[in-house]
Amino acid sequence: MKLFFSVFLFVSQIIFVNCHTSISDAIYIRTNQVGFLPEELKTAVILSKTNLQNKPFYILENNSNKIKFEGSVKDSPSVYGNFNFCYEIDFSSLSSIGKYRIKLSDTESYPFQIGNSIFNNVRDSLSLFFKTQRCGPTNPILHQPCHLSDASKIIGYTDSTARDLTGGWHDAGDYVKFLKTTAYTTYLLLFSYEFDSKKFGYDLDKNNVPDILEEAKVGLDWLLRCNVDNKTLVSQLQNESDHNIGWRLPENDSLQFNRPAFVSLGKNTIGIYSAALALASRIWNEKSYDNEFASNCLKTAEKFYALRNSVQDIDTTFSYHYPEKYFNGKLALASIELYNSTKSEKYLKDAVMFGEKAESDYWWSVGDINSLAHYKIAQHNQDFVKYIYLNLKHSKNKSSESFLREGLEYSWGTTNTFLGVSLQTILYKKLTGSKEFDSLNIFQIDYILGRNPWGICFIYNIGSDFSKNLHSQVAFFNNGYLPGALTAGPAPANLLKEYKIQRMNQSYNEFNSDEVKYFDDRMDYITNEPTIVGNATALFVFGYFSN
Incomplete structure (x- = not known):
């Protein structure tokens, strides 16, 4: 939706400490900023413009700075956008409950936790979002009864x-x-x-x-x-x-x-x-x-x-809006x-x-939810499990093509689509007990919570760095506050070209590529608008992981 307002930008400068530091030396560590369950897969990705192969990395206890895990960058590099040396590191064997940071050279990640209840706050926050979207005499929050x-x-x-x-509920940032x-x-x-x-x-x-x-x-x-x-x-x-x-x-x-x-x-x-x-x-x-x-x-x-x-x-x-085919x-x-x-x-x-x-259907959106039906029918007829399996096999193959491990293609509503992959892995595991798609599941939620090129959590007020300039009128009149709002997330560059959006915040532009872009901008109704649909999908996934 197209809305108009003024916004002030604060431009920060990069100060180079010595002659050996340059923009080409920058290293960016991206990981799930909330954290990990003790026995689950734990990974991060590294974006760099210089070769880091065989460089050591460390997992530090956040308070004591003690080294709790060490490894080295081993994978052959991938290429993404402005970064020719992108890597994936794995520290899954670290299972002790605590708060940690990743350190590589002089760069450190945002802190994250390992624990059994780390997703409870995410669940509660996602749940609260719906009250902000309520319309009519339904006891909404952040605004008065309306319409x-x-x-x-x-x-x-x-x-x-x-x-x-x-x-x-209002559907999104507008009042339709x-x-x-x-x-x-x-x-x-x-x-x-x-x-x-x-x-x-x-x-x-x-x-x-x-x-x-x-x-x-x-x-x-x-x-x-x-x-x-x-x-x-x-x-x-x-x-x-x-x-x-x-x-x-x-x-x-x-x-x-x-x-x-x-x-x-x-x-x-x-x-x-x-x-x-x-x-x-x-x-x-x-x-x-x-x-x-x-x-x-x-x-x-x-x-x-x-x-x-x-x-x-x-x-x-x-x-x-929300076109369907089937x-x-x-x-x-x-x-x-x-x-x-x-x-x-x-x-x-x-x-x-x-x-x-x-x-x-090899997809997930408001119009592509066949796996919900197949899950329910499979409780009476096991033949229907195969349809969910084929969806997930497709997503797992797609995930293997990129160090970012995206389970499906980028779209308008990428975060909902990726979390739809997670949802289907949960359904499949409930029906079969199989762990075949556990890693696919974790990769999708990690992406949402910060394991992405921008190093941003796409849920408002979750993690250390999150989407702040939501395309939401209620948020705008509450100083940006919109608890648990899941932004739509990065979108294909070709799609964004079709819309004339006058953005004012380019703070994450360095991490955009020719193919995929994200803007934390209030004017951007493609990448930065929350919806009730996306939040409903997210609530199921993160609620499942809550304790």
Whole structure:
């Protein structure tokens, strides 16, 4: 989204200490700034413009400076951007709990920890982000209740009068709400709790209800309001005009009485919508929270699933955000959740049919989530494990091509895609017990937390150096503060060329390459905007590693 504001830049100078120090001598050590579980893989990457082969490196205890591990740079160098000598170092055998730094020549890394509970703070922070995105009278943080007149009118429906569509979450740094991203987010919050109710049953506000279910209820209430007449759904609320009136807090939105809703329906939206509601019905029934609410969720899910053969294949949002190509995976997810909630064999039969048609998608995004369906179906039919395996085999092969170990290609939403790889490794391990893709998993989360060319953690306020200039209006009016916000991350240079973004912060430009770039800039809605989708994926992954 395009917003305008002023920003002051502070330009720092590099002071050369002596005649032997030059920019060409610079060494950059990049590693996970949060740290590692004691028995997990532990690596870092080194970027240099000079040959470092056979140079020694040391792992120092942070407080005492005692050497706890030593090794040497052994790998043949890789080339990245401005750096012709890039290496990967491994110190996995260091397992003692503590706080450490890596030292090579006169360069040291940011400190990191080895411990069993190091990801708890990441999980809690990611969870808090959703409260900043809340819309309507839903007890948000960092802003007041907002958009209390949603929606001013409905476009594409015979009765165009106003309708109560308050609540839910703002999708990203703007104030638009989408059905597909809300349904994805809601489903993944519920999925996380069902996957491991102990790890995801945390109750930070101590009201005896798991925080993740409280947050999912925000999404569920809005999804139910999007049901216009049991025949069509509100797929989007607000349009591009939201992007054209400047930065403001949501309660000060001058468009609050001009926020139209748009209706449409497709097999893809039916799939993720019905899946979220069917799963919610089961959890609310089993926990005895609200049986009437559970019944409403299930009835609504079944009604819309029954419409699947009478609607278009792919429903796109009014503003063409989050384009999709496929629907079978989402219908498979809906049918398996309906089977799990009703035990009706017709749904299991449909799940197998749609799941086979979906096959492996070799990707992860809001529209490419086949592995969620295959995971659920595989609990009844082990043949479906192969589809997740093929996805991960593809990612592992991709990862082996680079010292950075990226599991998939860069895109708009790279961090969500990489964490989607991690998510799938967790599902596969749960189904099979295999550790084949453990390293692939660790490489993706390490990348997010600082093992990347920029040496930055892409989650706000996590690690020593993190994305600070988020493309978020709420953050801007709170001095940049937006707890747990996961930025979209680096993107292909060719993609960035298609958009005219007037950036003012070039502080990480030295680490950009001709192929991939990242900018910690508030104007950059491609690389530096957080979304509810990305945070939902991240919450599952880091919640899984929490203790």
